[in-house]
Amino acid sequence: MEIRPDKKLITKSWLILITVTLLIIVFVGILHIIPTLDSEIDFDLFVYYIWRVAFCMILVMFIISAPIMILWIKNLTFNIEQDKIVIQKGILTKVKQNIPFRMITDFMLHRSLYDRWLGIGTIKIQTAGQSQNSNGYEGKMSGLLNWDELHEKLRTALSGSENNTVNITKPVAEKTEACENILAELKKISKIIEERKDNK
Numbered sequence: 001m002e003i004r005p006d007k008k009l010i011t012k013s014w015l016i017l018i019t020v021t022l023l024i025i026v027f028v029g030i031l032h033i034i035p036t037l038d039s040e041i042d043f044d045l046f047v048y049y050i051w052r053v054a055f056c057m058i059l060v061m062f063i064i065s066a067p068i069m070i071l072w073i074k075n076l077t078f079n080i081e082q083d084k085i086v087i088q089k090g091i092l093t094k095v096k097q098n099i100p101f102r103m104i105t106d107f108m109l110h111r112s113l114y115d116r117w118l119g120i121g122t123i124k125i126q127t128a129g130q131s132q133n134s135n136g137y138e139g140k141m142s143g144l145l146n147w148d149e150l151h152e153k154l155r156t157a158l159s160g161s162e163n164n165t166v167n168i169t170k171p172v173a174e175k176t177e178a179c180e181n182i183l184a185e186l187k188k189i190s191k192i193i194e195e196r197k198d199n200k
Contacts, residue, residue: 003078003150005143008118012143013069015114021058028054078141080154085125087139099138103127107154108137109147121147123154 028050071091079086085104087097108124115121121144124137144150 001080003080003141003144005073005076005078005141006120006145008120008145009073009143010070012114012118012120013073014066017062017065017069020061024054024058073143076142085139085141087141097139099125099127101158103138104158107151107158109151110140111147120144121151123147123151 031050032047068091072089075088075090075094077088079088083102084098084100087095087099089095089097104125105128106126108126110122110124111120112122120142122140122142123144124140127138141150
């Protein structure tokens with residue numbers, strides 16, 4: 001089953017950029033207080049330069065971030081297969097990430113303030129190793145409309161996968177126990193043979 005993120009994920013990214021822009025403006029507004037504390041600073045010159053710097057930061061952020069964000073989301077694809085989840089992503093360099101169900105420990109549903117407002121969700125995939133990400137999850141499926149239904153299906157598939165793992169490993173445990181019993185019997189036989197040699 002192939003899933004693509006909804007276009008609302010692009011809207012969420014725009015909202016994040018606008019929020020960062022507003023925070024920069026508020027921060028610059030707060031910096032207007034600083035010249036009043038030090039009389040040696042030319043207030044008009046300070047305001048002139050601080051707003052120019054803020055405007056340049058916002059402009060560069062939109063010029064660089066907006067196209068990358070749109071291309072990233074358009075190239076994002078999630079494939080849920082019988083034994084694994086495949087996440088395809090990337091703009092210039094394409095990455096195909098395979099996450100086998102046998103390695104997955106849990107699916108975590110994450111919905112930020114923007115997600116709840118837009119009606120989308122993110123499912124984070126937690127694995128046993130989690131070595132590739134310092135965030136505590138191996139991969140994530142973002143911008144999902146049917147996040148609740150999909151989350152339940154994935155958790156059901158995961159519990160079915162865990163049951164299969166138990167069925168596979170159970171015979172191995174029984175064989176290990178049988179091998180240990182055989183080894184114990186061989187040790188007893190070896191001890192009897194050594195005792196007979198000593199008696200002769």
